[in-house]
Amino acid sequence: MQKNHGSDDGQGGRPRIEMSRRTLLRGSVTTLGLAAGGVLFSGNAAQALDIYNPFSGYRITGTWQDHLNDGSLGGIDYGMGVGTALPAAGAGVITNIPDNGTGGHTVTITHSDGYRTQYMHLSQFLLANGASVGKGGIVGYSGGAVGAPGSGSSTGPHVHWHLITPGGTRVNPLDYLGGGGGGGLPKTSTEQDGVPGPVMWQRTQNWLRIESGYTGPIDGAPGPRTYAALQQNLRNWGYTGPIDGVPGTNTWAALQRLAARNGYTGPIDGVMGPNSWRGFSHFINQDRWN
Template sequence: MCDNHHDETAPAAGISRRDLIRRAAVLGLAVGGGTLLATGTAHAFDYYHPFTGYRLSGTWQDHLNRGSSGGLDFAMAVGTALPAAGAGTITNIPENGTGGHTVTITHAGGYRTQYMHLSAFSHANGAQVARGQSVGLSGGQPGAPGSGSSTGPHVHWHLITPGGVRVDPTGYTGGGGGGSLPKTSTAQDGVPGTVFWQRAQKWLSIESGYTGPVDGRPGAGTYSALQRNMRDHFGYTGPIDGAPGPNTWAALQRLGARHGYTGPIDGVMGPNSWRAVARFLNEDRWD
């Protein structure tokens, strides 16, 4: 329902932010409507999906299909209070291009969640909000102030990783088919299987922009994200083509070397190479 193509983290120019904030009511109340999906230490920060009670009117893939960097749209009446997915610090971005009035919450660890097409802000910039506390009121009525390119009442929501990659929040909370993953037995048997690759996909979705399913079936999307990670952290200098060769695997062995692999860096993955990578993937943060 919204069509945000450009950088939605940059403030729009020429708008009276003070005026918008002055008009906004400070709600300061915890609001319901969501389901707690994730707690504890398995995730990079403690948050939940606040919009499970609303109809999904635009999927992540819908957004990609129209050239957006991604997002989830939830249909709701204008003026609905929008709960913070987690505790954090508010940044209001009035009239943020196609995104309209946008709230960014900066969470622990550098994660951010964004809420778009608002009709009203609830807090000043720099305000601290608790998980579940309203950050503003939904909007999206076509042509209304703050609606941006929205074609109907809804909120647009997405998560941004510390690396600046926009990702599907439900891939992290357990909604939409995600959820906590078991540890992989590859750490014992040295043979990568479904759980190994699910954990790899989870890792790559958090660190390297993988946006496909966490289904344990690696394809070009998984391998391209792997190559990006290897390029960024392990000295891979080949193409990002989703077709790993010896140079990609050699870089992965360098990762393994940080997790107990002591064999040659020769681009030939054997059981000891896979075991070391599995020890990395079995860290709690990739659950």
């Protein structure tokens, strides 16, 4: 798959790294607690930030994990033709950074509480520095053609998108959606990148609340109550072990059976990997679990 991205670590406004994305979950309770507990996501901040995904109709050509694997600070690439209008993910104030290192022409939108979204590899800026923009307002036009002005190190037409916290950490904006981008819970990006995170677990908790009597918080941080409700629900998918809130191979094998009804084609071996999580997330992204 062509990723269509360079390192996207332009020099202007370069954020510092405080911690890395946790490795992919493999069924360990300890690992699940750390990764899904949201080391870059508190739950509350997302609800206060009024952003949405203006690129949901475009194909992801480089996932967050792809960027980390390539040594980048992280980002999401959406493939689109040069000159595509780029809507603001949320209201804010514009800062344009021409020729921002490998990121090329970069527009920064400073939102409430100091959060910033950035789009990289633009072919054209539209608004002046200091201008205010409303959510959905056009801030510039996409670029990314190899060698074109503003493309930086891009290897193909696309836009690169990421979010920077007030503390200066670059994070995945898809983990922060939900404050005002539409009713209910946001969709999880796990369906595309196969990496489980807080939004996936929020949606899972809401599913379990609706179907299995889960009464804990919808916070994206699974613990024994979430896992016990999951085990109870997975009785429908062949789970025969105890309802003890401690997931193991039998729990994950049952979850893979559910995922197999939603596009997963791998083995039912109780070892969750990217394809298992994608199939499950296809199920959990259904509107009825919003």
